[in-house]
Amino acid sequence: MTPGTASIRTAYKIIILLGIVALCGDIIYEGARSISGPYLLSFGASAVLIGTITGAGEFLGYAVRLISGRAVDSSGQYWALTIGGYAMLIAIPLLAFAGSWEMAALFFILERIGKGIRSPAKDTILANATAPVGRGMGFGIHELFDQFGAVLGPVILAFSLAGSGAYKEGFLLLLIPFVVLIVLVIGAWRMLPDPVGFEMHQPMTLSEGSGISRKFMIFSLFTLFCTAGFLSFPLISFHALKNGLFQAFEIPLLYALAMLVDAAVAPVCGKLYDQRGFILLLVIPVVGIIIPFLGFGMNREFIYGAAILFGISMGMQETILRAFIADRIHISKRGTAYGIFNTVYGAGFFIGGVLVGWLYENIQSMAPIAPAVLSVLACGVFFMMKNSFKE
Template sequence: MPDPPPETRQDLRDLSIRLILLLGAASLCGSLVSNGARSVTGPYILLLGGSAAIVGLVAGAGEFIGYALRSATGIYVGKNHRYWKAATAGYGLLAAIPLLAVAGRWETAAALIVAERIGKAVRTPARDTILSHATTAVGRGWGFGVHKALDQVGAVAGPLVMAAALAVTGGYGVGFLLLGIPLAGVAVALFLAQSEVPRPGRLEGEGEGNRDNLPGIVPYAAFVFLGMAGFASFPLISFHLKAQSIVPDAAIPLFYAAAMTVSVAVALLVGRAFDRIGTHVLLTIPALSIATVALAFSPEPGAAVAGSLVWGAGIGIFEPVLRASIAESTALDRRGKVYGSVSAVFGTAWFVGSAVMGVLYDVSIGHIVAYVVIVEAAAIAAYLWMCRSRIVVRLQEGLGEIIP
């Protein structure tokens, strides 16, 4: 049954908030499942016989496939507008996580990890497009920031579940099985959200969002690629913590939970910051990336904790601003495609960065730091290129208004 139109602007705002919160609840439960597993994939693969290079390649391949496929799924939802169908199918692949409990080889575990990432590729462009409609009435940055914060609450809870299971049982199997329980919460939240707003496009009024203002897709994509190529993956960080015996196994998920706690607060703050100063908040990413590798790969537990927290701050900044800026700058009929395409760049960068850092780890940590410094310096140059492109676009628009 189609949803009736809101009678007032306040009705529209209230409906948008409810949709954001319901999608946030679905992401919270889903993130609990996926991040609970991701907090230990490094040491788990090591336990099953994998090496540092394999951890880096699996983490990078999972992210690459998960993001690269978003280009195709973004085109699909952009043409067919089957947002809820794609979101539901993608969340369903979270069922791969409990199956890690019975993976006896690192190859099997790797396949399940990649399957879960494929599910994220299927659901994310659809979910983000729905959110882009819902954030019209409440502020792009605030809406995506609240959703990210809720998502990160799950990212905190998941590692705590895994840490408790490790502490009690000494093994990973029970933890992976426990992570299957929140899948019911995902299903309920998605059902309620779709029932509330079957056609999310109606939340963005006619005439709104029908114009492209993205300041050049090439410099924008270049910054995204370089910024993420220098951003370390937590599976490699957790591998380092176990391989060097810096902390006990049961403490590694707690490091991840602490990082996710930081990302919750940062996501809320950066959402408000975006609504005021726009994409300039992205300039913090290069600094955070360099600080992460300098601290997280230290042999000292205190520095490793600090590095994990800095890593969490980076997670809290990048995704909300990326998603909000696309929603703000892309026309409705192209938004799903752009979300998918930029996500593919994002994932390719994560694959390249994770693979390179995994290989460099076997050489020396100093090589990782040098690589990140070089890549992030190039990211700053790409950001300046992006700003210059924005100025050119605005000048052309101004001349177009003066000279018909």
């Protein structure tokens, strides 16, 4: 049995509408994040303080997802949490009125908490909406829009700063995508007020799925090793800049290249996931094995290669890992599952970043080997997971 034409049309409308919402959101917070360090520095914040503020924001943003994920499942308030979380993006335009680093830090942290509140709910709505068209394809289209926003945000802020020379005008400019975002997310709510009911009326390609079980915990372990072994772009760019391989102005362009690759790859690998399924997950840690040896290489071509593979991996992570949860977790437990997933996902990046950063400073020859080993371990967990899902 195939989904009806009306259901497919509604699904694509919601996916595209939420994609534009995500694009606007990324313009706002990725634009702000691109100048967060210099802005805090303008208030006299030290490097350690900036790192602490950034780290605290990321930690709280991921930790709150455990709570918001359970809240989604227990309350069923998918849209309330999604809209409320997006509304907290107002903290970014309000940075124009921050008079101290303490106030600016509060606004930056509030934005991260808002993302933590909305993420499990938004992912759950997308999981419901993508049922008629394929989870991989649906999440892939969403990631395509998302990454265009990640490219546009820093570019818009760069042009604003180049024109005015002041941060205030740049932050106030972000009021425009904020208003558009709020209007569109409310429109999406009105179009699909009952996302769970929408999915339950679709023929399922799998059974309803399971709850939070041992199988999901193995998947979480796989995610942890994948992200811990995934060499982050800041470390790639730090290495390239420190060794004179790239000039400072080239780094944002290199990042933009990675984000464009991410945007291009996401819908393609999403479609492949819908066709090929489980096996596509293995590509993530395999790519993770290669990236550190290119990213810590000593010529420009290796760095470009690392940036391209970084974009490919990000596109796959953001698409097929979330699609996999939607396919395998019962509709009543998805909010909790996405909360756990997002927390583990962030913890892996933190562990890998600290480990590889320390090795780079102290035992540089081990810096590419450690993430590669973690990615190899992720491959091992993949086969454990594969056998588990066959049971």
